[in-house]
Amino acid sequence: xxxxxxxxxxxxxxxxxxxxxxxxxxxxxxxxxxxxxxxxxxxxxxxxxxxxxxxxxxxxxxxxxxxxxxxxxxxxxxxxxxxxxxxxxxxxxxxxxxxxxxxxxxxxxxxxxxxxxxxxxxxxxxxxxxxxxxxxxxxxxxxxxxxxxxxxxxxxxxxxxxxxxxxxxxxxxxxxxxxxxxxxxxxxxxxxxxxxxxxxxxxxxxxxxxxxxxxxxxxxxxxxxxxxxxxxxxxxxxxxxxxxxxxxxxxxxxxxxxxxxxxxxxxxxxxxxxxxxxxxxxxxxxxxxxxxxxxxxxxxxxxxxxxx
Numbered sequence: 001x002x003x004x005x006x007x008x009x010x011x012x013x014x015x016x017x018x019x020x021x022x023x024x025x026x027x028x029x030x031x032x033x034x035x036x037x038x039x040x041x042x043x044x045x046x047x048x049x050x051x052x053x054x055x056x057x058x059x060x061x062x063x064x065x066x067x068x069x070x071x072x073x074x075x076x077x078x079x080x081x082x083x084x085x086x087x088x089x090x091x092x093x094x095x096x097x098x099x100x101x102x103x104x105x106x107x108x109x110x111x112x113x114x115x116x117x118x119x120x121x122x123x124x125x126x127x128x129x130x131x132x133x134x135x136x137x138x139x140x141x142x143x144x145x146x147x148x149x150x151x152x153x154x155x156x157x158x159x160x161x162x163x164x165x166x167x168x169x170x171x172x173x174x175x176x177x178x179x180x181x182x183x184x185x186x187x188x189x190x191x192x193x194x195x196x197x198x199x200x201x202x203x204x205x206x207x208x209x210x211x212x213x214x215x216x217x218x219x220x221x222x223x224x225x226x227x228x229x230x231x232x233x234x235x236x237x238x239x240x241x242x243x244x245x246x247x248x249x250x251x252x253x254x255x256x257x258x259x260x261x262x263x264x265x266x267x268x269x270x271x272x273x274x275x276x277x278x279x280x281x282x283x284x285x286x287x288x289x290x291x292x293x294x295x296x297x298x299x300x301x302x303x304x305x306x307x308x
Contacts, residue, residue, distance in 0.1 A: 105141045106281055108143055115149050145179065146179060146180070191232055242273060251286075
């Protein structure tokens with residue numbers, strides 16, 4: 001039996017517990033509100049100069065991401081292990097390196113396997129078949145997504161019609177293993193936000209989406225030059241693509257003395273990303289010439305961390 005003193009003590013403790021419990025939803029809500037709306041991943045293309053120069057290999061990428069840059073999620077580029085998509089010994093080695101370094105595999109960017117927007121059906125079907133091994137490779141590596149291209153020679157309407165067919169066909173195949181197929185604004189019609197978002201509406205599949213790249217809105221370049229002749233507004237384009245985004249590519253080229261990206265207003269751009277309701281990875285993709293790749297990656301990471 002409780003004595004009067006013990007009863008008072010018990011009631012006081014019970015009231016404290018009740019009050020604390022009542023506050024839990026607010027505490028949890030506050031914690032969730034403070035959780036960043038995006039996580040940082042590293043796109044392998046940021047190191048393309050070192051990779052092409054054979055200073056590093058694709059197998060080195062996971063350890064570099066973690067030890068050099070403190071990043072725990074990676075985005076591969078297929079051309080750096082192009083003949084290894086079905087090489088299980090190689091893939092097991094890569095997986096072991098990821099495990100040893102606590103790395104999560106996020107996506108594989110696919111180039112050189114043909115375009116899903118080819119008007120010629122035979123070529124388009126071949127492109128779809130070429131991509132299937134990368135869907136399987138992504139699944140084997142624990143990636144969630146592959147990035148593809150929707151190029152094609154023809155009118156905007158013709159290429160869109162072909163790309164819908166190619167994306168639906170590949171999307172159906174990828175759906176069996178839970179892999180997403182996403183299209184980047186990567187030149188030509190795909191760098192027109194209205195065109196690419198319209199394409200997504202026509203496809204209408206949950207596992208087919210976009211990868212908005214903050215810097216890839218050049219629709220047409222001057223012949224033989226890098227200079228852009230026709231471009232699409234990057235902020236409008238990103239806003240149009242975000243409803244279908246399953247990742248964003250945080251492209252940077254140059255920085256000012258305060259560490260801000262010169263060509264893109266990241267405060268404005270990341271507000272567009274956040275306001276869309278996006279929750280996912282922002283992949284660092286440094287592509288500048290003024291800084292070495294390692295320094296460019298670190299500056300891009302610092303910029304993204306400020307956006308959080």
